[in-house]
Amino acid sequence: MAEDSEETGRTRQNLALYRKYRPATFAEVRGQEHVTQPLRQALSSGRINHAYLFSGPRGCGKTSSARILARSLNCVNGPTPDPCGVCDSCVALAPSGPGSIDVIEIDAASHGGVDDARDLRERAFYAPVAGRFKIYIIDEAHMVTQQGFNALLKLVEEPPPHLKFIFATTEPEKVIATIRSRTHHYPFRLMPPSVMRELTEEILNAEGVKFDPAVLPLVVRAGAGSARDTLSILDQLLAGSDDSGIRYDRAVALLGYTDATLLDEIVDAFAAGDGAAVFRAVNRVIEGGHEPRRFATDMLDRFRDLIVLASVPDAITTGLLDVPPDRVEALTAQASRSGLAALTRAAEIISAGLDQMRGATSPRLLLELMCAQVLLPAAATDERSLLARLERLESGAVNQSYPERTRPAPEPSVTPEPSRPVEDPAAAAPPAPGAQAPADPAQPPADPSRS
Ligand SMILES: Nc1ncnc2c1ncn2[C@@H]1O[C@H](COP(=O)(O)OP(=O)(O)OP(=O)(O)O)[C@@H](O)[C@H]1O
Ligand SMILES: [Mg+2]
Numbered sequence: 512m513a514e515d516s517e518e519t520g521r522t523r524q525n526l527a528l529y530r531k532y533r534p535a536t537f538a539e540v541r542g543q544e545h546v547t548q549p550l551r552q553a554l555s556s557g558r559i560n561h562a563y564l565f566s567g568p569r570g571c572g573k574t575s576s577a578r579i580l581a582r583s584l585n586c587v588n589g590p591t592p593d594p595c596g597v598c599d600s601c602v603a604l605a606p607s608g609p610g611s612i613d614v615i616e617i618d619a620a621s622h623g624g625v626d627d628a629r630d631l632r633e634r635a636f637y638a639p640v641a642g643r644f645k646i647y648i649i650d651e652a653h654m655v656t657q658q659g660f661n662a663l664l665k666l667v668e669e670p671p672p673h674l675k676f677i678f679a680t681t682e683p684e685k686v687i688a689t690i691r692s693r694t695h696h697y698p699f700r701l702m703p704p705s706v707m708r709e710l711t712e713e714i715l716n717a718e719g720v721k722f723d724p725a726v727l728p729l730v731v732r733a734g735a736g737s738a739r740d741t742l743s744i745l746d747q748l749l750a751g752s753d754d755s756g757i758r759y760d761r762a763v764a765l766l767g768y769t770d771a772t773l774l775d776e777i778v779d780a781f782a783a784g785d786g787a788a789v790f791r792a793v794n795r796v797i798e799g800g801h802e803p804r805r806f807a808t809d810m811l812d813r814f815r816d817l818i819v820l821a822s823v824p825d826a827i828t829t830g831l832l833d834v835p836p837d838r839v840e841a842l843t844a845q846a847s848r849s850g851l852a853a854l855t856r857a858a859e860i861i862s863a864g865l866d867q868m869r870g871a872t873s874p875r876l877l878l879e880l881m882c883a884q885v886l887l888p889a890a891a892t893d894e895r896s897l898l899a900r901l902e903r904l905e906s907g908a909v910n911q912s913y914p915e916r917t918r919p920a921p922e923p924s925v926t927p928e929p930s931r932p933v934e935d936p937a938a939a940a941p942p943a944p945g946a947q948a949p950a951d952p953a954q955p956p957a958d959p960s961r962s
């Protein structure tokens with residue numbers, strides 16, 4: 512690490528990023544405004560319920576928010592949406608603070624039994640020691656047993672005025688209905704990619720680490736909408752970085768992603784109807800030790816991006832797609848070269864193929880078969896395939912003579928045919944004439960009016 516970041520380097524070793532950057536106020540909880548806004552409103556108007564239920568996927572801020580709510584309730588200025596941060600209670604309940612005896616966190620995974628619930632019931636009647644409220648945060652609430660919930664029922668129904676409950680869980684349906692109906696339920700959501708990207712970028716800057724911006728979408732994707740997972744991945748990349756910071760090639764390798772250039776290669780080969788190039792790419796994937804499933808998933812992701820791009824030409828500038836600046840041109844060209852119908856069809860084939868790949872004994876074979884299918888729109892007569900063929904014809908019309916095109920029968924290709932891996936009578940259909948034409952980014956994308 513560079514000398515100036517030695518100190519952050521040390522701190523990093525002590526504390527995982529997801530703990531170091533735990534939000535301390537609702538304002539710092541990202542991407543959950545649909546939850547934090549009404550909560551802040553309730554706090555400022557003083558309409559406080561006695562029980563809350565925070566549900567949602569892993570690592571999206573439930574436990575953090577439960578602690579923030581407790582902090583907001585017990586601040587000397589509270590209940591307030593903006594805890595002062597300096598009173599005894601706020602200091603104790605800060606993310607790095609020692610905690611307060613009036614805010615009791617119970618991990619139901621290990622303390623969800625009926626005895627624990629009875630124990631809680633007895634203690635709950637004692638007034639808070641220092642704070643305004645006595646607050647129970649019951650984390651992983653889905654792990655509370657049926658009898659445990661029953662033992663709590665009375666208390667949650669008619670709690671003494673000093674008592675508050677905050678249940679946090681990934682599985683709200685496992686919280687018995689009689690309790691759930693007594694709570695205000697706030698459903699958290701997966702972190703939106705754009706929000707996660709912003710957060711990771713901020714954290715890397717705060718840590719003073721150099722990084723290739725192309726790494727960010729990779730990390731965000733690998734985190735799959737969980738802020739905690741995303742930050743853990745970032746931690747790992749940081750740990751493996753040297754003076755040059757976080758590099759794209761290393762991130763790709765570590766996260767097991769397919770290098771963008773390999774995806775470019777195969778997408779271009781599909782667009783060109785160049786079977787040889789497609790199977791060369793597949794071979795390189797396997798030779799490179801990549802998992803066929805992973806490659807197919809990455810390919811599907813790429814097609815998805817291209818579909819969005821073909822349908823919404825300004826998707827990148829409007830933030831609908833997260834594409835590093837140096838990739839914009841290449842992707843835009845790919846989208847217009849392939850056309851919407853062909854892209855959609857390819858995505859459908861790969862998506863269906865991915866389902867079949869689950870547990871398959873020869874995923875490579877399936878990968879190759881699905882590539883062959885994508886290569887041969889002529890083999891199918893469904894609507895999408897026909898549209899894909901039409902697109903190819905249209906885009907090739909400038910180079911090709913029309914009369915030939917009107918004939919329904921298969922015809923010889925104009926350029927030498929690349930190797931065809933699958934023999935199929937229908938395969939002899941026109942091999943993408945447009946594909947042989949030089950790439951023309953200015954070419955309009957396929958007719959998006961198609962459903
Ligand atoms: N909405 C968010 N905004 C910013 N950071 C977040 C957010 N959600 C989670 N994090 C990060 O992830 C870490 C873990 O979050 P938290 O413990 O609140 O998740 P959780 O929803 O309770 O997850 P789990 O269901 O696994 O218990 C936080 O310390 C923080 O670094
Ligand atoms: Mg939690």
Ligand SMILES: [Zn+2]
Nearest residue numbers: 586595598601
């Ligand atoms: Zn305070």
